[in-house]
Amino acid sequence: MAEPAAKRRVAVLISGRGSNLAALIAASAGGASSQLVLVISDRPDAAGLAHAQAAGIATAVIDGQAYPSRSTFEEALQTALEGAAVELICLAGFMRILSAAFVARWQDRLLNIHPSLLPALRGLDTHERALAAGVRFTGCTVHMVRAAVDHGPIIVQAVVPVRADDDQGSLAARVLAAEHRCYPLALELVASGRAVVRGERVMIDAPGPPADWLMINPPPG
Numbered sequence: 001m002a003e004p005a006a007k008r009r010v011a012v013l014i015s016g017r018g019s020n021l022a023a024l025i026a027a028s029a030g031g032a033s034s035q036l037v038l039v040i041s042d043r044p045d046a047a048g049l050a051h052a053q054a055a056g057i058a059t060a061v062i063d064g065q066a067y068p069s070r071s072t073f074e075e076a077l078q079t080a081l082e083g084a085a086v087e088l089i090c091l092a093g094f095m096r097i098l099s100a101a102f103v104a105r106w107q108d109r110l111l112n113i114h115p116s117l118l119p120a121l122r123g124l125d126t127h128e129r130a131l132a133a134g135v136r137f138t139g140c141t142v143h144m145v146r147a148a149v150d151h152g153p154i155i156v157q158a159v160v161p162v163r164a165d166d167d168q169g170s171l172a173a174r175v176l177a178a179e180h181r182c183y184p185l186a187l188e189l190v191a192s193g194r195a196v197v198r199g200e201r202v203m204i205d206a207p208g209p210p211a212d213w214l215m216i217n218p219p220p221g
């Protein structure tokens, strides 16, 4: 019988709550093409570390405050990643901007999730700005990381409607629920080789939506 294909070794980098990490852990319990081998936090108090510990995944705290420079911090990060033979990195609420050199080293092996439909609403406070702009839809994006913040080839997006009665909390909760579905999907597409970057676009071997798929907000009629 043929050997099952080796799973890609994944590290998740967090700074806080870790709900996306929890979604990735839940998804990797199935027959995923990846295995989470390391969770790194740049903050010792990140609540998300507990998700990794509960799942028996190795954790490391590389305290951003404890290093004199970004390059020394990133050297420590790189050492930890190499020590665990990591092949793919998922940033999941990791609140540190990585240098162009680090990003280049992990070109097309470094994923991020952002709570908007990129390229709209890059940066922080996305839901507040979505509400202020009066958009009818927002969503989330999983993308390959490039040196410019919240830029890079898009792997998966989910569209989330904005309701007239939404406030930041209700909108954030709806987008977060979408994030929890998108990140495992994106990781599986990349880890299985079905999503490949070509010319700064991600080509996907997966069925697309029907051509007449149309979301209108407010719904007509």
Ligand code: GRF
Binding pocket: 014, 016, 017, 018, 019, 020, 021, 048, 092, 093, 094, 113, 114, 115, 176, 179
């Ligand atoms: C998510 O909204 C993610 O899109 C953004 O930071 C948040 C992290 O949340 N980059 P969590 O720590 O995964 O719960």
